[in-house]
Amino acid sequence: MHIDPLEKKWLYIAFGMVGLFLGAIFISALVSGIHPPSNVETIDSARLHLSEEFAEDNLGVRIQPDGTVRVTMVAGRYGFFPRHITLPADTPITFRWASIDVLHGVHMPMTNMSTMVVPGYVAEVTTQFPKPGDYPMLCNEYCGTGHDFMWSKVTVVDKQTWARRHAKTEGDPS
Amino acid sequence: MMRLTLALLTITGLAHGAPATQVAWTPETQELVKSGDPGRGEKLAATCAGCHGERGVSANSAFPSLAGQLPTYLYRQLHDYKDGSRVNPLMQNFTSALSDQDMADLAAWYSRQPPPENSKAADPSQFEDILRLVRQGDSKRIIPPCRVCHGKQGQGEQIDTPRIAGQSATYLEQTLKAYHDGERHNDIYGRMRLIAEQLTSEEIRQLARYYATLQP
Numbered sequence A: 001m002h003i004d005p006l007e008k009k010w011l012y013i014a015f016g017m018v019g020l021f022l023g024a025i026f027i028s029a030l031v032s033g034i035h036p037p038s039n040v041e042t043i044d045s046a047r048l049h050l051s052e053e054f055a056e057d058n059l060g061v062r063i064q065p066d067g068t069v070r071v072t073m074v075a076g077r078y079g080f081f082p083r084h085i086t087l088p089a090d091t092p093i094t095f096r097w098a099s100i101d102v103l104h105g106v107h108m109p110m111t112n113m114s115t116m117v118v119p120g121y122v123a124e125v126t127t128q129f130p131k132p133g134d135y136p137m138l139c140n141e142y143c144g145t146g147h148d149f150m151w152s153k154v155t156v157v158d159k160q161t162w163a164r165r166h167a168k169t170e171g172d173p174s
Numbered sequence B: 001m002m003r004l005t006l007a008l009l010t011i012t013g014l015a016h017g018a019p020a021t022q023v024a025w026t027p028e029t030q031e032l033v034k035s036g037d038p039g040r041g042e043k044l045a046a047t048c049a050g051c052h053g054e055r056g057v058s059a060n061s062a063f064p065s066l067a068g069q070l071p072t073y074l075y076r077q078l079h080d081y082k083d084g085s086r087v088n089p090l091m092q093n094f095t096s097a098l099s100d101q102d103m104a105d106l107a108a109w110y111s112r113q114p115p116p117e118n119s120k121a122a123d124p125s126q127f128e129d130i131l132r133l134v135r136q137g138d139s140k141r142i143i144p145p146c147r148v149c150h151g152k153q154g155q156g157e158q159i160d161t162p163r164i165a166g167q168s169a170t171y172l173e174q175t176l177k178a179y180h181d182g183e184r185h186n187d188i189y190g191r192m193r194l195i196a197e198q199l200t201s202e203e204i205r206q207l208a209r210y211y212a213t214l215q216p
Helices: A005-031 A045-050 A159-166 B002-015 B027-034 B038-047 B071-083 B089-095 B100-111 B124-135 B146-150 B169-180 B188-196 B201-213
Strands: A060-063 A069-076 A079-081 A084-088 A093-099 A104-107 A114-117 A123-127 A133-139 A151-157
Touching (some): A045 A093, A069 A084, A069 A104, A093 A104, A114 A123, A151 A159, B027 B100, B038 B100, B071 B089, B124 B201, B169 B188, B169 B201
Parallel strands (some): A069 A093
Antiparallel strands (some): A060 A069, A093 A123, A104 A114, A104 A133
């Protein structure tokens, strides 16, 4: 098959650009730890409040035996529960999410904590927050008329302060 | 003795963080409420008329009007009274003998009654301050506007957010106070408690008065 040399050059350039962009995506995703949440675990959204893990009193921040921190939260129109959590910086934190009603999204600006919360499924994200400070936690999937008002507060404090203040309580420190 | 044991169980249950309500809106429960028989409900409602009015419009402002209320909300409240998720000795007594089908029938009948006519014309200027909370909420306190859940006219929304328009101001005020103090806690994940606990008494009073003037 004959391909004109000029056409060949353009083909190389086009494939080169595709390779370059894909490379940029993969490298940046690998370097900064960005990945699609891949936890497929089902749960009955209608009975969520009657389940053990997502019962009202079991929500919030807990320290796991291996020293990591687990945050169990519920998204529902129009809020994230609990409303305010305090987390340690530079510590692996696993968020576990479930929705009581419709599709929600959770997003913490300036961090890579972001996931969809699909009714019927548990969303799980593990991440670390390097910088202490106050962060909002926003819903980024349109979920109804109150979507704009759906947000929570997350306070990230340095590891030592957090351990001193909250480690003993084991529960939601807010 | 039995009742005392039950009461103690309820109290200890709460101390250990019992769920806000035992009702789950599974397709079966929704189907049950939908299938409620208003004819049977009317007969059962004879007992309720003393406080809630002949056709669900209460003459006593301390008791809520039930006419035109969402059937899902009515069903869940009856269920919550029965198992103690919503605490009220009088209502617990009345609901103790009701089956799930009875509750669905009662809910069907009351929800089909015409809601109370509101005769007093509301002067919107007196509610200017509180309308901000109703329409825009308060982002500093993370309070969403009332109307995103209860509807633009306070008509209530699926699945079981109650109609509050035209309810008596006295009842609305005492309910908001009960949520504020945590005395009422049958809202899943404290959705209403988290809001009410941040409201001042003046805001509660104004909100109750505002929603009482709306025509349902």
